[in-house]
Amino acid sequence: MKAQERPGGPALRRIEVENVSARYGQVRALDSVTFSVTPGVCALLGPNGAGKTTLMSSIVGIKTHDGRIEVVEGGQRAQIRPTDVGYLPQRFDLASAMCCHETVQYAAWCQGRSPRQARQASVDALERVGLTDKAHAKVKTLSGGQRQRLGIACAIAHRPPILLLDEPTVGLDPTQRYRLREYLTGIAENTCVVVSTHLLEDVHVMADQVVIIDGGKIIFNDTKDAMVAHGAQHQHAGESTLEAAYRSLTDGKPRP
Structure with a gap:
């Protein structure tokens, strides 16, 4: 698979999030992340309300925040462009009267693809999520x-170098989850994929890096293997190593 090129620039290298804080009124949702x-x-993990969705919204640019979020490529720093993402x-609306192929085509066009490119992008994306047979069905x-799969198709249609998915496997059956994981691991060589999930099976199968956020702060940021090693030191009967690591990192309480 060839590296995906940004229009007018080299392949994306990394996303840098530096001292990012965000609030909802008096509530601090992110604290110097x-x-x-x-x-x-x-894989982005954490309890409900930990700040995962706020962090994703900040990276996308739809949540105001303090601090810096940039891409670094070719030794240069730049702001993330909407078409990069x-x-x-986690929750999204779709135009119920539109067909599936129209929905994805419109999403690709909004991300800068020409009408012709958007049509082909729709075909490709629907095939990748297994919805080709529903292309002309109403939403x-x-x-x-x-x-859920249609929403994923809209996110991936323009082949962005940054892909942010908030609970993407919710509502998918085991075969659909497998196909999504297979697709994400396939593009990950040249794409920064951030997946918020509560399913540790997702982490086990496809994650390279694990970030755990709790109370708006990052409490773990390392490889999946490092998380497994941590879990092996805290594992109880009936737990996987990832479950043990998550439990010990997010509550730190001794087993009753």
């Missing part, structure tokens, strides 16, 4: 899992 993401799959939020006729 600093980490970087290189091409590969970064494919984003699947309102789709099941929950099919809608």
Whole structure:
């Protein structure tokens, strides 16, 4: 697979998040978050309300924040451009009266593809998520899992160098989850993929890097293997090493 080239520039190297803080009124959702993401799959873990969605929204640019979020490529720093990013939020709306292929085509066109490119992008993206047979079906006729896959197709249609997916495997059956993981690991050589998930199976199968956030702060940022090694030191009967690591890192409480 060839490296994906940004229009007018070399392949993306990494995302730098530096001292990022964000608030909702008086509530601090992110507190001086600093980490970087290189091409590969970064699993973003944490309890509900930990700040994962706020962090993704900040990277995309739809949440105001303090601090810096930049891409570093060719030795140069630059602001993340909207067309650099494919984003699947945890909750999203789709135009119920549109067909699936129209929905994805429109998403690709909004991300800078020409009408002709957008049409082909729609065909390719629907094939990648297994919705080719639903290309002419109305969105309102789709099941929950099919809608989720359509949202993923919209996020990946323009082949962005940064892909942010918030709980992408929710509603997918085991075969669909496998196919999504296979796709993400396939593009990860040249794409910064950040996946927010509660499923440690996702982490085990496809993650290169693991970032755990709790209370708006990063409490772990290392490789999957390092998380497994940490878990092996805290594992109890009935737990996987990843489950043990997550438990010990997020609550630190002794087992009753």
